[in-house]
Amino acid sequence: MSDLRVGVVGVGVMGADHAERVARKTSGARLVAVSDADRGRAEALAARLSEGLGGESESTARHSGGTAYVDSVRVVEDPMELIAADDVDAVILASPGFAHADQLFACLEHGKPVLCEKPLTMDAASALRVVEAEHKLGRQLIQVGFMRRFDPEYAALKQLLDSGELGRTLLLHNVHRNKSVASSFRSEMIVRDSMVHEVDVARWLFGEEITRITVYTPKPTSLVAEGAFDPQLAVFELASGAMADVEVFVNFQVGYEVRCEAVAERGSATVGLGSGVFTRAGEHWGGAMPADFRIRFEQAYDLEVQRWVDATRRGEIDGPSAWDGYAAAAVCEAGLESLSSGTPVDVALADRSKVLG
Structure with missing residues (x-):
């Protein structure tokens, strides 16, 4: 061709x-x-x-x-x-x-x-x-x-969870941190432009829809303007009763860090712990952390x-698919309402069978 x-x-x-x-x-x-x-x-x-x-x-x-x-x-x-x-x-x-x-x-x-x-x-x-x-x-x-669905680590995690080797997946713990963002990156954008990735990850790994979201706003970093909420902590409730949480911190200062831990009935699995050479020398130990998302992914x-x-x-x-984009948008819309109200908000999702036949 x-x-x-x-x-x-x-x-x-x-x-x-x-x-x-x-x-x-x-x-x-x-x-x-x-x-x-x-x-x-x-x-x-x-x-x-x-x-x-x-x-x-x-x-x-x-x-x-x-x-x-x-x-x-x-x-x-x-x-x-x-x-x-x-x-x-x-x-x-x-x-x-x-x-x-x-x-x-x-x-x-x-x-x-x-x-x-x-x-x-x-x-x-x-x-x-x-x-x-x-x-x-x-x-x-x-x-x-x-x-993230194409990242080899996330793909391997999906394959492991779908295999049933660890039993049913019960919880997801997510961390999503950027080194820094522009001052114009508002609190709402943390939900719509950053947290949206974890929304899709949760839907994909569990294979079901998110039915409720609560966005919490802990004490903000001093590096953001008055009234901005960074970091944010969100809790997703899924149709089966499973749950996922995510910390999003877009002015972390250290580097770009994304992790996901799945907790199942017979064990857990984590991706995003770092790759490359891990060194111990000169009274220090560790490895490199990427500067931004283009390097990590x-x-x-x-x-x-x-x-x-x-x-x-x-x-x-x-x-x-477009449906995945719509479902993520619906969750983020509820997340923005929760960000404003400080209370759990149910996700209003259309009936997929009626929309797609």
């Missing part, structure tokens, strides 16, 4: 990372266009990626023949024009969340498979409309960027995009 021609909408930190991944690492795909509200940023990225891979080894060059150049990447000012373009087969959406709904509807209208970074949309109602619109097409085109992102490309070329999706 010919290469999948990919366009990327939004080339900030995550979008630029994905654009480079498609251009330099992903087999069976070709980056053809980028779009961003900051045209200068898009032009700089397109120019850099169009210059070629002269410094790369043959083994890391995108084409199997080890060619030293990528095709020219064009800049499209209007993201809707990029989505509609005849030379764009599929789209990666890494634009701000508030733009996702309109851009997803455009992808569905033009029949373009799309890998959409979280959140699917900014609220549960619009996310459900996206799910319904996709269902009417009779074909799944939307995959949501919950990349680089392999997960690589696998996610490669599998998305492979599945798209087969006419399928191979990852979290």
Whole structure:
């Protein structure tokens, strides 16, 4: 089959990372266009990626023949024009969340498979409309960027829990810490943009929906503005009565740290304890901690995009669906209400059997 021609909408930190991944690492795909509200940023990225891979080894060059150049990447000012373009087969959406709904509807209208970074949309109602619109097409085109499902450690944990070797899974303990975030990263964004990953992890590992969420706001770090709540502690209650908790601390100062411990009837299993060389020398012991999420989950992102490309070329999706994005949005919406009220809030989730038939 010919290469999948990919366009990327939004080339900030995550979008630029994905654009480079498609251009330099992903087999069976070709980056053809980028779009961003900051045209200068898009032009700089397109120019850099169009210059070629002269410094790369043959083994890391995108084409199997080890060619030293990528095709020219064009800049499209209007993201809707990029989505509609005849030379764009599929789209990666890494634009701000508030733009996702309109851009997803455009992808569905033009029949373009799309890998959409979280959140699917900014609220549960619009996310459900996206799910319904996709269902009417009779074909799944939307995959949501919950990349932890592709991380080898998380994938191994899922396989272990599903095997039944440890008995029924009863609890999940999660830690999600960033070194720092911009001062504009508000308390609500901790729920919608950070905690949402643990929402999806809990749903995925347990294989069931979250029915209630409580968000607690302990004493905040002195490094945030007055009125901001960081860290946050959330408790998820699932349909079977199982529970999960997560601490999200986005100004941890030390580095990027994500851990998950599953507690089952006959044992427990933990991922995210660190990898690489663990040293003991000079009266110190330990290992390195990554500076940000792109380092910790680089392999997960690589696998996610490669599998998305492979599945798209087969006419399928191979990852979290639009429904998963909607369910996460519904939980986060309830989480925002709990953040405001300080009380448990039930998750209002549509009947999946009625929505999807």
